[in-house]
Amino acid sequence: MNPIQSFLSRAFPALHGGALAGAVAGCVVACVVAVLILQALPGKARKAVIAAVTFVAGLFYALEFFLPANGQDENILTFAVPTVGNVTNVLGGMTLGLGVLSLIRIHGANVVKVKSGWENSALLLTSMVVMAVAGIKFEQTLFYRSLFRDVLNSFDAAMFAVLAFFIVSAAYRAFRIKSAEATLLMVAALVVMLGQIPIGQYLTHWLPVKGSYLSLLRLDNISNWLLTTVNAPAQRAIGFGLGIGGLAIALRIWLSLERGAYFEAKADES
Amino acid sequence: MDTASTWSHPIGVWFGAIGTLALFSLIYRENRVYRLFEHIFIGLAAGYLIKTTWTEVLGPQWFTPLFRDGQWPWALVAGFGLLFYTIFSKKHSWMSRIAIGTLMGFAAGQAFQTTASDYIPQIRRSFKPLYVTPEMIPTGSGLTTLGIGLNNLLFVFIMVTVLTYFFFSFEQKNKVVAASARTGRLMLMFAFGAIFGSTVMARMALLIDRVWFLMHNWLHLQ
Numbered sequence: 072m073n074p075i076q077s078f079l080s081r082a083f084p085a086l087h088g089g090a091l092a093g094a095v096a097g098c099v100v101a102c103v104v105a106v107l108i109l110q111a112l113p114g115k116a117r118k119a120v121i122a123a124v125t126f127v128a129g130l131f132y133a134l135e136f137f138l139p140a141n142g143q144d145e146n147i148l149t150f151a152v153p154t155v156g157n158v159t160n161v162l163g164g165m166t167l168g169l170g171v172l173s174l175i176r177i178h179g180a181n182v183v184k185v186k187s188g189w190e191n192s193a194l195l196l197t198s199m200v201v202m203a204v205a206g207i208k209f210e211q212t213l214f215y216r217s218l219f220r221d222v223l224n225s226f227d228a229a230m231f232a233v234l235a236f237f238i239v240s241a242a243y244r245a246f247r248i249k250s251a252e253a254t255l256l257m258v259a260a261l262v263v264m265l266g267q268i269p270i271g272q273y274l275t276h277w278l279p280v281k282g283s284y285l286s287l288l289r290l291d292n293i294s295n296w297l298l299t300t301v302n303a304p305a306q307r308a309i310g311f312g313l314g315i316g317g318l319a320i321a322l323r324i325w326l327s328l329e330r331g332a333y334f335e336a337k338a339d340e341s
Numbered sequence: 342m343d344t345a346s347t348w349s350h351p352i353g354v355w356f357g358a359i360g361t362l363a364l365f366s367l368i369y370r371e372n373r374v375y376r377l378f379e380h381i382f383i384g385l386a387a388g389y390l391i392k393t394t395w396t397e398v399l400g401p402q403w404f405t406p407l408f409r410d411g412q413w414p415w416a417l418v419a420g421f422g423l424l425f426y427t428i429f430s431k432k433h434s435w436m437s438r439i440a441i442g443t444l445m446g447f448a449a450g451q452a453f454q455t456t457a458s459d460y461i462p463q464i465r466r467s468f469k470p471l472y473v474t475p476e477m478i479p480t481g482s483g484l485t486t487l488g489i490g491l492n493n494l495l496f497v498f499i500m501v502t503v504l505t506y507f508f509f510s511f512e513q514k515n516k517v518v519a520a521s522a523r524t525g526r527l528m529l530m531f532a533f534g535a536i537f538g539s540t541v542m543a544r545m546a547l548l549i550d551r552v553w554f555l556m557h558n559w560l561h562l563q
Contacts, residue, residue: 102420132450165422202388221353235544259534305532308503321452
């Protein structure tokens with residue numbers, strides 16, 4: 072156990088019963104006091120607080136990455152990575168409530184004001200509550216399992232299957248050969264699709280499967296080759312671009328250099 | 342009792358089948374029945390998200406450590422997380438940016454680690470050997486050293502040309518750079534075509550699965 076870890080375990084020991092209740096109550100009071108202090112801050116200080124917490128949050132991972140590691144590939148901060156990861160997950164999980172509250176506000180208002188389509192809104196809210204309660208409280212029951220498998224899974228698959236039809240109309244527009252690029256797109260898509268369906272494989276089934284250069288001309292082999300040798304490097308290059316762009320954006324956010332609607336909004340506007 | 346029957350109930354199958362047909366009715370045109378089942382679907386999906394967030398994140402990572410293991414500092418995390426909800430108050434909404442900034446900071450910090458752990462090894466692996474010896478041939482691949490060498494050469498060539506296409510730091514006036522970028526653009530079309538083909542096939546697989554559900558699970562046709 073490293074010094075930070077032993078200090079933290081001494082400073083924040085596990086509590087139970089009345090001591091735990093007292094500690095939680097203390098945390099609640101501390102949070103209320105913190106909110107009151109934050110609200111009393113002037114505009115510039117508010118911006119500084121936001122920049123500071125963003126920097127400190129990113130600093131943990133940066134330090135954990137840059138600090139030298141011992142023989143077991145760990146440094147003084149590595150022990151905290153799972154806990155910080157859990158904190159991130161918990162904070163991320165708490166944001167779900169924002170979406171749920173928005174749904175309730177919008178659809179609840181539709182129901183209360185009996186707007187057009189209010190019955191749809193009522194069903195949306197009812198099905199949300201039923202699914203959440205059944206999933207959390209009655210997960211092992213046939214009711215929840217059937218609701219998940221027979222209903223939710225079916226609707227989910229049906230929604231995406233409907234896209235197959237819209238993709239066909241999109242394909243009609245995309246496959247009209249007007250340029251070299253459109254031709255390549257059409258040829259690649261056609262070969263990949265034919266290579267994955269029985270009738271496409273049947274077209275070249277008379278060619279040897281292995282052991283001859285002719286096997287390279289089988290549609291399933293060409294389709295596989297297109298996906299692994301042509302598609303993979305192009306996707307990897309796109310991925311590298313995304314990675315570098317993501318790193319640049321991450322640096323800008325971490326150092327509060329980013330500009331835009333959210334970042335330029337003044338903290339003291341309210 | 343098999344898994345299928347313990348997860349299925351005739352009422353659920355009927356409801357799922359009617360909903361599937363209602364959702365498919367969009368193919369003809371938008372209608373009231375479609376909208377009704379669309380709303381039910383959104384409600385169920387939101388409810389399922391609440392369920393998974395509780396059972397997989399907030400329950401095991403927050404509630405259990407706090408109330409069962411006595412790790413009281415998790416109460417502070419909840420208080421911090423509640424700052425998100427100040428967004429609904431005009432007076433306090435700026436505080437939500439503290440919580441959002443923290444999440445962004447964590448994400449930014451993780452991006453450094455992702456670059457090192459994901460992208461750098463990928464970059465190293467992308468420069469494949471152009472001279473291939475017989476020991477390098479994967480077992481059962483059926484390819485020759487020449488075939489693998491040519492594939493590797495093509496892999497590197499496509500990756501470099503596509504990277505050139507996305508290189509916007511300077512104007513692509515140089516003939517070699519311009520030709521490389523043009524080739525990269527064509528290679529991208531190949532890749533997009535392959536992605537498009539794969540997507541269509543995935544959607545078709547879902548469609549076949551739905552037809553199977555309707556015929557086999559609902560109508561019991563073999």
